[in-house]
Amino acid sequence: MGKKRTVGFSRFSEVQTAWLFMAPGLVLLALFTFWPIIFSVPLAFTNYSVIGETSFVGLDNFKRALSDVDFIASIKNSLLYMIIVPFIQIISILMAILVNRNIAGIKFFRAAYYIPVVTSMVAVAIIWGWLMSSNGVLNYLLMSIGLLDEKINWLSDKDTALWALMFITLWKGLGYYMMIYLAGLQSVPNDCIEAAKIDGASNFQLITRITIPLLKPYVFLCTLISLMAAIRVFDEVFVLTSGGPGNTTLTSSVYIYQQGFEQFEFGYSSALGLIVSFIIMFFSIFIFLFNRKGGVNPY
Amino acid sequence: MKNTNKAKKIISKFFVYVLLIIFAIFMMGPFLWLISVSLMPGKNIFAFPPAILPTFIDFRNYLEVWEYMDFLKYIWNTVIITFLGVTFSILFSALTAYPLAIFKFKGRNLVFLLLVSTMIIPAAAGLVVNYLTINSMGLINTFTGVVLPTLVSVFNVFLFRQAFMGIPTDIRDSGKMDGASEFRIWAQLMMPMIKPAVAVVGLFEFMANWNSFLWPIIVLNTEKYPLASALSFLNGQFSYNFGWIAAGTVISVLPIIFVFLFTQKYYMEGISGAVKG
Known part of the structure; x- marks a missing residue:
């Protein structure tokens, strides 16, 4: 009986099957990815909060945002955070080149470098919070090798706090990008390298003339991922400084969270979210256009 | 010489x-x-x-923090959240990815465009609205409410799609010759072929769920917290008791390191498959 069916068509046509397969995923995406974006638009024009009646307030939230010193500071800090992007690329490429060889124990080292990536930001924040306190190990080490004259309370000094957080973000992410670059390096055809070696290329030339150009699409991908991560940074700031001292480490994600879930000003928080979304969108479109020119595919 | x-x-x-x-x-x-x-x-x-x-x-710190914090409860909470998150994430993402890789159907490009646009649109403001959604679904203080919003990520869908596209077409054809339904072909022929991709998505989802602390704090009451949330709570409450916090942190970190070490051998394979595009 069943065997008589036309090959490829059971009870449903191919189109129906396709939509059936995608249904659960698309419903979830619609509900938790698209709906928040759509619904936060009308919300941004109201004074919706836990207390009082909700009413339409027009552009009040946006006017308030533009004169909100903390919000402006948080945007500045989020943009400043992007400084780590080039450092991430350089260090993780060097690490990838370092672990891209078949020597004894290399698997151990690769795993070791990846461990900060798999651990929770809460755990990492706790550890580095201790290491960076004024009587912490970091000060001790820096002072004993003579790089530092007096103790710095890295995370509560307003001059160093943001940089200290950036360092933690960088440290935790290196292994992740290293693995992507390593995948890239291993896709470099071996004949290419052998041929260059026969032609007498030095190690340095091998890296600058062959490895780096072939890594280009990976550099693009990693830049995109790390840029988005930097501009949205939340966890480490939330756990370690919650924006302080003052507003020196306040990032836009943290401020949006604070307005929403600590002040319960859902309307204002949504308006801030929209503004930040536009800023991020600007960067993404810029990168995607740049990408199209380069002709590489980030996914 | x-x-x-x-x-x-x-x-x-x-x-x-x-x-x-x-x-x-x-x-x-x-x-x-x-x-x-x-x-x-x-x-x-x-x-x-x-x-x-x-x-x-x-080992006194470990014994004390284990007893005082009721760690077993938090570990259990984390295990349930992670299990739900990983299983359904793999299931739904792989289901969504399959037609995008195999079929040519009307609306395919539209779905694609929507998926790519989520990579451009940031979810900065999503937290508030997602809270309201979960609340109106009556899922506050449930584990379902914790995992639901992040079950399907576009990254995972693309990774699976890439993996499905790498499978030779004869395999699906042979399944069809035997009269298998599309779902059976997917479950019994295709899924076993993309183990490296499953391992990568599994590891990423394991990491994301095991380590998530903010959304659980928003959605759950204290006694339902997973480890990471409990840890940030512990850190706030007992910041003077370093030994306890250190022991608690070690306990929370060890399982995920083990999972990583076990999935590691698939990891490189999966990553290079995902990036090539």
């Missing part, structure tokens, strides 16, 4: 290992120090000069 070459090789190998070890200390050092703190109850970590290596070993 030959000897100098050999000597050169040994020296360069030596330098490589020195560099590898320096980086290893940089990346692993903080964790090793954490373990050493957790094993020295009563030791003040803020003494100057600080104790870096353990001078004695005592």
Whole structure:
């Protein structure tokens, strides 16, 4: 009986099957990815909060945002955070080149470098919070090798706090990008390298003339991922400084969270979210256009 | 001539290992120090000069924090959340990815466009609206409410799609010849072929769910917290008791490190498959 069916068509046509397969995923995406974006638009024009009646307030939230010193500071800090992007690329490429060889124990080292990536930001924040306190190990080490004259309370000094957080973000992410670059390096055809070696290329030339150009699409991908991560940074700031001292480490994600879930000003928080979304969108479109020119595919 | 070459090789190998070890200390050092703190109850970590290596070993911190914090409960919460998150994430993402890789159907490009646009649109403001959604679904203080919003990520869908596209078409055809339904082909023929991709998505989702702390704090009451949320709570409540916090942190970190070490061999394969595009 069943065997008589036309090959490829059971009870449903191919189109129906396709939509059936995608249904659960698309419903979830619609509900938790698209709906928040759509619904936060009308919300941004109201004074919706836990207390009082909700009413339409027009552009009040946006006017308030533009004169909100903390919000402006948080945007500045989020943009400043992007400084780590080039450092991430350089260090993780060097690490990838370092672990891209078949020597004894290399698997151990690769795993070791990846461990900060798999651990929770809460755990990492706790550890580095201790290491960076004024009587912490970091000060001790820096002072004993003579790089530092007096103790710095890295995370509560307003001059160093943001940089200290950036360092933690960088440290935790290196292994992740290293693995992507390593995948890239291993896709470099071996004949290419052998041929260059026969032609007498030095190690340095091998890296600058062959490895780096072939890594280009990976550099693009990693830049995109790390840029988005930097501009949205939340966890480490939330756990370690919650924006302080003052507003020196306040990032836009943290401020949006604070307005929403600590002040319960859902309307204002949504308006801030929209503004930040536009800023991020600007960067993404810029990168995607740049990408199209380069002709590489980030996914 | 030959000897100098050999000597050169040994020296360069030596330098490589020195560099590898320096980086290893940089990346692993903080964790090793954490373990050493957790094993020295009563030791003040803020003494100057600080104790870096353990001078004695005592598991008292582990016993105390285990008893006081009811750690088993938090571990259980985390296990349920992670299990739900990983299983359904793999299931729904792979289901969504399959038609995008195999079929040509009307609306395929539209779905694609929607998926790509989520990569451009940031979810900065999503937290508030998602809270309201979960609330109106009556899912506050449930584990379902914790995992639901992040079950399907576009990244996972693309990774699976890439993997499905790498499977030769004869395999699906042979399934069809045997009269298997599309779902059976997917479940019994295709899914076993993309194990590396499943391992990568599994690891990423394991990480994301095991380590998530903010959304659970928003959605759940304290007694339902997973480990990471409980840890940030512990850190706020007992910030003076370093030993306990260190022990708690070690307990929360070990399982995920083990999972990583077990999935590691698939990991490179999966990553390179995902990136090539």
